Amino acid sequence: MTRTLMTTVAALALCGGAAAAQTVGFSQIGSESGWRAAETTLTRQQAEERGYQLQFSDAQQRQENQIAAIRSFVAQGVDAILLAPVVATGWDSVLEEAAEAEIPVVLLDRRVDSDESLYLTAVGSDLVHEGEVAGQWLVDQVAGEECRIVELQGTTGSSPAIDRKTGFETAIAGHDNLEIVRSQTADFTRARGKEVMESFLQAEGGGADICALYAHNDDMAVGAIQAIKEAGLAPGSDILVVSIDAVPDIFQAIAAGEANATVELTPNMAGPAFDALEAFWAEGTMPEKFIQTESRLYTQADDPQGEYDRRKDLGY
Amino acid sequence: MTVLSRIAPQLIVLAALIALVSVFYPGFLSIDIQNGRPVGPVIDILKRSAPVALLAVGMTLVIATRGIDLSVGTIMAICGAAAAWALTQGLGAGAAIALALTAGLAAGLWNGVLVAVVGIQPFVATLILMTMGRGVAQLITEGRILTFTDPGFGWVGSGVALGLPVPVWIWLATAIAVAVIMRRTALGLLVEAVGINRRAAHLAGVNATVLLIAVYIASGFCAALAGIVVTADIRGADANNAGLWLELDAILAVVIGGNSLLGGRFSVAASVLGALIIQTISAGILLAGFASEYNLIIKAGLVLIILVLQSPRIASEWRLWRDSHRAERGRT
Numbered sequence: 001m002t003r004t005l006m007t008t009v010a011a012l013a014l015c016g017g018a019a020a021a022q023t024v025g026f027s028q029i030g031s032e033s034g035w036r037a038a039e040t041t042l043t044r045q046q047a048e049e050r051g052y053q054l055q056f057s058d059a060q061q062r063q064e065n066q067i068a069a070i071r072s073f074v075a076q077g078v079d080a081i082l083l084a085p086v087v088a089t090g091w092d093s094v095l096e097e098a099a100e101a102e103i104p105v106v107l108l109d110r111r112v113d114s115d116e117s118l119y120l121t122a123v124g125s126d127l128v129h130e131g132e133v134a135g136q137w138l139v140d141q142v143a144g145e146e147c148r149i150v151e152l153q154g155t156t157g158s159s160p161a162i163d164r165k166t167g168f169e170t171a172i173a174g175h176d177n178l179e180i181v182r183s184q185t186a187d188f189t190r191a192r193g194k195e196v197m198e199s200f201l202q203a204e205g206g207g208a209d210i211c212a213l214y215a216h217n218d219d220m221a222v223g224a225i226q227a228i229k230e231a232g233l234a235p236g237s238d239i240l241v242v243s244i245d246a247v248p249d250i251f252q253a254i255a256a257g258e259a260n261a262t263v264e265l266t267p268n269m270a271g272p273a274f275d276a277l278e279a280f281w282a283e284g285t286m287p288e289k290f291i292q293t294e295s296r297l298y299t300q301a302d303d304p305q306g307e308y309d310r311r312k313d314l315g316y
Numbered sequence: 317m318t319v320l321s322r323i324a325p326q327l328i329v330l331a332a333l334i335a336l337v338s339v340f341y342p343g344f345l346s347i348d349i350q351n352g353r354p355v356g357p358v359i360d361i362l363k364r365s366a367p368v369a370l371l372a373v374g375m376t377l378v379i380a381t382r383g384i385d386l387s388v389g390t391i392m393a394i395c396g397a398a399a400a401w402a403l404t405q406g407l408g409a410g411a412a413i414a415l416a417l418t419a420g421l422a423a424g425l426w427n428g429v430l431v432a433v434v435g436i437q438p439f440v441a442t443l444i445l446m447t448m449g450r451g452v453a454q455l456i457t458e459g460r461i462l463t464f465t466d467p468g469f470g471w472v473g474s475g476v477a478l479g480l481p482v483p484v485w486i487w488l489a490t491a492i493a494v495a496v497i498m499r500r501t502a503l504g505l506l507v508e509a510v511g512i513n514r515r516a517a518h519l520a521g522v523n524a525t526v527l528l529i530a531v532y533i534a535s536g537f538c539a540a541l542a543g544i545v546v547t548a549d550i551r552g553a554d555a556n557n558a559g560l561w562l563e564l565d566a567i568l569a570v571v572i573g574g575n576s577l578l579g580g581r582f583s584v585a586a587s588v589l590g591a592l593i594i595q596t597i598s599a600g601i602l603l604a605g606f607a608s609e610y611n612l613i614i615k616a617g618l619v620l621i622i623l624v625l626q627s628p629r630i631a632s633e634w635r636l637w638r639d640s641h642r643a644e645r646g647r648t
Contacts, residue, residue, distance in 0.1 A: 031459050032556065033459075033556065034459065034460045034461065037459050037460065156609055156611075157609075182605055183607070183608070184602055184608050185608035185611065190461065190550040190552060190554055190557075191546055191549065191550050191557065194549065194550055195364055196602060198360050198364075199357075199360065199603055200602075202355075202356070202357050202603065203602075203605065206348070206355065219554075223550055226474070226550065226551070230474055231350070231355070232351045249461070249463060249552075315458075315459070316460055
């Protein structure tokens with residue numbers, strides 16, 4: 001009897017030390033895009049798989065809601081806090097409160113300008129690197145042939161638009177056969193992607209002078225693909241299409257041969273975050289201050305239909 | 317005043333813009349036939365004007381009653397979402413269009429009742445739906461882009477009929493129908509009477525309440541058509557972005573059309589020309605190949621010039637200056 005009791009106590013202690021039954025608070029920005037909905041779904045899945053209690057709070061795009069959520073997580077004494085910050089500034093005092101309560105905070109997807117000591121680590125993708133992966137794919141694909149590229153930019157002035165443009169330009173720099181001949185914003189939307197692509201096709205000899213399209217996100221590419229089809233050209237062969245994000249709809253286009261490649265911005269930020277937290281809980285290991293997620297390239301050879309099926313129910 | 321002299325300033329502006337864009341992009345007026353469909357910048361402009369032109373038709377009537385409808389962009393999103401939902405449920409194109417139009421009429425009725433019966437100021441009343449409606453659309457689409465493949469419904473957005481894209485026929489037909497109904501009957505006069513002085517119109521026997529509700533319903537209907545066009549065009553309902561800020565473009569089109577925001581006299585034809593002017597500016601910027609940082613500045617600059625030239629004060633100052641100049645010359 002005593003032995004059983006002791007074993008139980010030991011097991012419980014072990015459980016407490018290891019990951020099981022941990023409570024994690026997650027302050028999400030909102031659900032403004034399909035990607036964010038998928039991030040929420042995957043965070044819930046990851047927490048469930050690892051047996052954590054997830055306290056979820058949707059801030060509906062307001063920082064004050066996020067601050068209130070973090071305060072309530074601190075008051076509940078959770079074991080860790082995940083924060084996808086809506087803005088970069090104004091987090092110092094609430095992060096200090098979490099630090100005083102010795103609760104590790106992991107930032108997801110976006111960064112804050114507070115002191116690095118106030119959070120455990122930040123998980124995110126490198127936007128410049130995403131652009132580089134897309135550019136490198138095109139460099140390899142055309143293999144030295146002349147290629148006139150048109151570019152659909154994201155919302156002017158937004159950091160994904162700036163960084164994905166920079167990364168792509170870095171990748172094609174030094175390859176004189178590649179040239180961006182037209183570059184315009186299409187605001188990350190399908191409708192604008194189609195409209196701007198129509199004007200590109202007009203301006204470039206009905207599309208005959210365009211060899212490739214680079215879009216800063218998949219939605220603009222999906223719109224542009226329709227414009228290319230309506231102009232009587234074949235997207236994917238007459239005009240190569242490469243974009244970023246890896247949302248389900250682009251995999252349908254890739255499976256149909258109408259798009260060529262996409263670079264994944266993974267919504268699974270929680271996986272690396274939980275890995276880092278587990279190492280921290282178990283042995284107190286301090287992770288790097290920035291954990292970069294993989295920017296994986298998917299092409300027509302990577303089972304696009306299967307990728308579509310895997311993603312379609314994530315909430316995109 | 318004949319129709320032609322009423323819309324003369326807008327026609328001149330449009331001609332000047334076409335000349336300006338042709339300087340930067342010489343092939344602007346060329347039209348080719350590819351795969352049995354006309355292709356050219358002008359065709360694109362006519363087609364891309366559809367959403368704003370449709371919204372501007374409804375907005376003209378609302379503004380003529382001294383009102384404003386800020387919710388039209390949101391109504392587009394709701395109607396597009398409703399249509400896409402119907403299609404994904406396998407209800408077919410006809411049902412999808414019927415559902416979208418019903419949603420637009422209902423949204424217009426909501427606005428009209430708030431303005432005419434409850435007596436809330438139009439700006440505030442329609443702001444409610446503008447804010448709330450996008451949430452309704454997101455509920456329908458569950459926050460994702462609802463895509464569909466129905467070719468019949470897609471034809472409404474990107475098909476060709478009788479040599480012109482279908483959206484062009486839709487906005488042309490809507491604008492002509494509304495203009496004829498307003499001008500061949502006394503309805504236009506009654507709308508103007510309500511806009512100039514609702515109380516006086518009421519005392520003169522005009523049923524202002526019903527008329528006000530009717531113009532908001534008309535605006536909702538036009539917004540539903542616009543929503544159907546944009547949804548069919550990309551074969552997907554994007555609740556976050558469909559019609560975003562288009563209410564402002566529609567108001568701008570009405571203003572460029574020389575209609576007063578204080579209500580009264582209105583011209584549907586001039587508003588539709590306003591929409592064409594806005595789209596010509598946008599298309600011209602794209603074709604000319606400027607960096608995207610300049611888009612909004614160029615657009616705003618051109619709009620400013622157009623509005624300054626239309627300003628009554630500038631016009632009277634100019635006439636004064638010209639007359640005194642002539643008089644001076646006459647003396648010497």
